[in-house]
Amino acid sequence: NAGVTQTPKFRILKIGQSMTLQCAQDMNHNYMYWYRQDPGMGLKLIYYSVGAGITDKGEVPNGYNVSRSTTEDFPLRLELAAPSQTSVYFCASSGGQGVTQYFGPGTRLTVL
Amino acid sequence: EDKVVQSPLSLVVHEGDTVTLNCSYEVTNFRSLLWYKQEKKAPTFLFMLTSSGIEKKSGRLSSILDKKELFSILNITATQTGDSAVYLCAGLDSGGSNYKLTFGKGTLLTVNP
Known part of the structure; x- marks a missing residue:
């Protein structure tokens, strides 16, 4: 049982480049989340999804896009990367809202 | 199994x-305690x-953690109607290869004018 998996683990981007952070879960969870964590700060919600085909913005959605075509996958797209997007990105899933969320190992992204 | 208990469940x-x-x-494998506001x-x-x-x-909100007694409090001074929300507390477990965030049931705060 893999839980929540994220790829890549590390990435360095140049300003203006684009990339997709992959997230997959095998727990048949309807809810999936993308967070970012800046150094010394807490988790901030970027986007979330309550099921396939349904996504909604969190606190800090600007500069990101998501899609949810299947229950298992919830990729996060960065268009026109900026240094302010340097952060650690966590994907999480849960069986409902406000219940235990299971996190992936994170992707450390640096934009130079 | 990780457990988080909040009290009171509601407050007016x-x-x-x-x-x-x-x-x-x-x-x-306690790492952090997080507080969230959910409208x-x-x-x-x-x-x-x-x-x-x-x-x-942060403004009128403040919070503190006691790792010996395993609890945290969230204080809100000079409450406003815009503070009405469910406040969630969650414990972050860093054991294993993945993190796990366990939420309490929340406290429903209603601030009347």
Whole structure:
């Protein structure tokens, strides 16, 4: 049982480049989340999804896009990367809202 | 299994009152305690507490963690109607290869004018 998996683990981007952070879960969870964590700060919600085909913005959605075509996958797209997007990105899933969320190992992204 | 218990479950106050929300936790590989405010959509992050005894403040909100007694409080002074929301506390477990965030049931705060 893999839980929540994220790829890549590390990435360095140049300003203006684009990339997709992959997230997959095998727990048949309807809810999936993308967070970012800046150094010394807490988790901030970027986007979330309550099921396939349904996504909604969190606190800090600007500069990101998501899609949810299947229950298992919830990729996060960065268009026109900026240094302010340097952060650690966590994907999480849960069986409902406000219940235990299971996190992936994170992707450390640096934009130079 | 990790457990987070919040009290009270609901609270009704008048504008200008001060409130204290409680959160106790049992988290196996405890890393941090997080507070969120939830209105109509997904939770909005308020605080992350990792060290005991250090108060974090943001405007009228403040929070502190006691790692010896395994609890945290969230204080809101001079409450306003816009503070009406569900306040969620969550324990972050860093055991294993993945993190796990366990939420309490929340405290429903209603601030009346």
